[in-house]
Amino acid sequence: MADGVGAGLGGAASGSEPAGDPGAPGTDGPSAAVAQLLLLAAAEQExxxxxxxxDAGVVLRxxxxxxxxxxxxxxAEAAGVVRPAGGRLCLVDPRWARTVYAAAPRARRRAAHRLLADAFEAELCAAPGASRAGRPDQADEPDGAREGDRYALPLLYHRxxxxxxxxxxxxxxxxxxxxxAAGPRRRPTxxxxxxxYARSAELAxxxxxxxxxxTAAADHARLGGLPDRAGELLDAAGREDLTDAVRGAAELVRGRLALGDGPVADARETLLLAAELLAPHDPPRSLAARLAAMEAAWAMGDAAAYLEALDHPSARTDPDQRLAEYRAGMSAVMHGRLHAGRQRLRGYLANGRTEATDDPDRLLHAGVAxxxxxxxxxxxxxxxxALALARAxxxxxxxxxxxxxLAYGELRAGRHARARAHAEDGLRTALDTGQRNTAAHHHAILALAASVEGDPDAVAEHAxxxxxxxxxxxxxQAATLAQWARARADLGRGRVPxxxxxxxxxxGPGPRSGHFAVRMLAxxxxxxxxxxxxxxxAARAAVAEFAGWAAQGADPQAPAQLARCQALxxxxxxxxxxxxxxxxxxxxxxxxxxxGRTLLLYGAWLRRRRRPGEARGRLRDALVSFERGGALGWATQARAELRATGEAGAQEPPGPLALLTPQQLRIARCVAEGATNREVALRLSVSPRTVDHHLRNVFAALGVRSRVELSRLVDRAEKTAAHP
Known part of the structure; x- marks a missing residue:
């Protein structure tokens, strides 16, 4: 029987070489034998x-x-189509294998699957604990921890x-x-x-x-990071005569796909529809749909929509008491009962089982709390x-x-370099799994990190x-974070207006206001x-509101930030x-x-009060804080303030700029960036007349006659210093 199948397979492979395919390893395509191997590998990859x-062993058998x-x-390796690695055959270009598989007649594809089924059957018979009939002997390992478990699903799929x-x-x-349920020896992806599931649907x-x-196939495709395939499967399911329960399950998958890549308002409506359809048939999944609708409303920045999903009567009968406690705490917070809500959430977190769970979804809820x-x-x-479990x-x-x-938590804790590292990883995986909305949030986090690190080009790119x-x-939420990053970059460069x-x-309030969870942080x-x-x-009303929020203890940095705002x-x-x-x-x-920001502002205030000795101490501390935290742009501000106190820093101004006083140098650099005299005055907390006076002296010292000439000279001098 195997010889007959092999003959059919060989005919399929040798006759299926697509001429001129861009993924082909050679102009004439692979040899017949290599093409046969490729068809088997492609059938297994399906x-x-x-x-x-x-699995190299199965394919070679x-x-x-x-x-x-x-x-x-x-x-095949010499032809450039496969690469053996650690007991596996990796397809160098999956497009070539898919083309070979798609071009082969159905009968010959079935022959390839039959050969693979026989190979898995042989592996199953050879597995420890297998009975003479070729089935795992359950008496050997009664809890199902059998080596043969790993072959059950592949064998059935190929059959x-x-x-x-x-x-x-x-x-x-x-x-x-x-x-x-997945066995302990192997978890199906x-x-x-x-x-x-898709193949089983074809046989029904x-x-x-x-x-x-x-519908189940679509959900697993979504969970596996294959959104396009999930959409195809949902479209196929939609052509069937669906009950409310199945339609609700399909809409739940569709809404979650849109939550990852699509208008989140549409995702929210789809998820709420799913919750309604599922409520009489599958309450746990109905609740999952409402939780996802809450996530969509949060991304929208719509507090009312968030509460609508959170407080819906059907969601109040949650059999999971721990999740009910989380929802009760979030409801109180969103209704303005901050103290009561945070007490509920602290109780939820105090339960040791919250962090002991192996469910990444539950851990993400706990992280929000x-x-x-x-x-x-x-x-x-x-x-x-949650990250470790999702990866493993x-x-x-x-x-x-x-x-x-995780990146957002690191940002809140002031660990910007760690936040950037996590967001860079998150951006790659979000794009890899087709989640553009999540990628946008990672871009916003990267913009915020760059606004601290003093990289205006990176801020602009990610924002x-x-x-x-x-x-x-x-x-x-992503848009608010991006604008905050742009503003903080402006602030770091002295562009305060x-x-x-x-x-x-x-x-501020109104339709153009930012996200409700970001306002206080900004x-x-x-x-x-x-x-x-x-x-x-314009800032006094905001400080009054911030004082009330800081008193709630929701942000460890808030008390210090409040006192700094009051000082300003x-x-x-x-x-x-x-x-x-x-x-x-x-x-x-x-x-x-x-x-460092507080020390910088304090030191600048002391300098303006003509207390340079005290100012230098604060500004040195600010410089150390910025350098330790990787805030290089802000460290530049601290050095400039130090020079303005008369301290000759380690980095003297380059070339002809050394002729200028510290204050003249600061003014020259601001003018070179394109600032007007009034804007320079605002940045340096001096009067426009003082700027005008210093600027005339700068022109005389450097021998320039216009702001354009000054800009060119400053740019040339600092480029020379950067690349001597």
Whole structure:
């Protein structure tokens, strides 16, 4: 029988070489023997399209049954179509294998699957604990921890793929294997289970089983990071006669796909529809749909929509008491009962089982709760565990989300370099799994990290990338974070009017306001920008609101930031005690960056009060804080302020700029960036007349006659210093 199958396989492979395919390893295509091997490998890859190659032992056993000798692997490697690695055959270009598989007639594809089924049957018989009948001997390992378990699903898949017509019994068996709990020796991947469910649907006769299996296949494709395949399977399910229960399950998958890549308002409506359809039939999945709708509303920045999903009557009968406690705490917080809500959430987190769970979804909820109560240590720990579990056990689609939550927690804790590293990883995995919305959030986090590190080009690049998706998809949170990053970059470069203009809409009320969960975090930047721009009145109402929020203990940095804001808005005699309070609060919380900002503002205030000795001490501390926290752009500001106190820093101004006084140098650099005299005055907290006076002296010292000539000279001198 094997010889006959092998002959059919050889004819399929040798006749299926697509001329001129861009993925082909050679102009004439592979040899017939190599093409046979490639067809077998491609048929096995169809079973698990997300896997890194195929099991070399199984494919070679099937190849031997087809009459191929052992040298075919070397020939395939020499032809550039496969690469052996660690007991697996990795397809160098999967497009070539898919083309060979698609071009082969169905009968010959079935022959390849039959050979692979026989190969897996042989592996099953040879597995420890297998009985003489070729089935695992359950008496050997009664808990199901049998080596043969790893072959059950592959064997059934290839048998089903070799079937020549409808085979309801075989389809039922394959669907049951795809839905069974994973064994301890091997966990089927989500793409593998998606392929099994899809194949079992093809073997079904009745519409009901087909629809159920296609929907299950779509969900596993989504979880495996294959959104396009998930969409195809949902479309196929939609052509069946669906019951409300199945339609609800399909809409849940569709809504989750849109949540990852699509307008989140549409995702929310789809998820709410799924919750309604599922409520009478599957309450746990109905609740899952409402939780996903809450996530969509959060991304939209719509607090009312979030509460609508959270407080719906059908969601109040949650049998999971721990999840009910989480929801009750979030409901109280969103209704403005901050103290009561955070108490509930702290109780939820205090339960040791919250972090002991192996469910990444539950851990992500716990991570959100930790961020809301301001326990940043717990937030980072919990999200790190969620990331580890998602990577080790799946679903892979949760990896970029766990990285997003982890990066955000690191940002809140002031560890910007760690946040950047997590967001860079998250961006790659989000794009790999087709989740552009999650990628936009990672771009926004990267923009925020770059605004601390002093890289304006990176800020602009990542903020633009975030906004490019945020605008059409309604991602208010990502858009708010991107604008905050742009404003903070402006503030770090001394462009205070621009920063104040960007931040005003984000922290104020009205339709153009920012995300409800980000407003308070951005207020300290807004107050600093407004005060330094000479517009303190606009910031006073924001500080009053921030004071109430800081008292809730939701952010360890908030007490110090509040005192700093009060110092910026206070009169000359009241300013210094507020700065002292801010520094005392910083001593009780982590975060070099925020401490450095307070020291920089305090040192600049002391310098303007003609207390250069005291100013230098504060500014040196600010410089150390910025350098330790990687805030290089802000460190430049601290050095400039130090020079303005008369301290000759380690980095003297380059070339002809050494002729200038520290204050003249600061003014020259601002003018070279294109600032007007009034803008320079605002940046340096001096009068326009003082700027005009110093600028005339700068022109005389450097021998230039215009602002254009000054800009060219400064640019040339600093480029020479950077690349001597």
């Amino acid at each position: 079973r698990d399209p997300g896997a890194a190659g195929v 099937a190849a031997g049954a087809a009459g191929l000798d052992a040298g075919v692997v070397e020939a 089903a793929s070799a079937a020549e017509g409808p085979a309801p019994g075989l389809g039922d068996e394959l669907a049951a294997a795809a839905g069974a 989500h793409p593998e289970r998606a392929a099994a 006769v009745a519409e009901g089983p087909r629809a159920v299996r296609l 930790a961020l809301v109560v301001g326990d940043l240590v717990a937030a980072c720990r919990i999200n790190s565990r 056990r799946g679903p892979y689609i949760l990896v970029p989300q766990a990285l997003e939550h 633009t990338a975030a906004e490019r998706v945020a605008a059409p998809h309604g991602l208010v 621009e920063a104040a203009a960007r931040l005003g809409p984000l922290v 207020i300290p930047c807004f107050v600093e920008a407004s005060a330094r721009a000479g517009q303190p009145g 808005l206070a009169g000359p005699e009241e300013c210094e005690p507020f700065f002292a309070t801010a520094l005392a609060c910083h001593d009780r919380a982590d975060g070099d960056f925020e401490r």
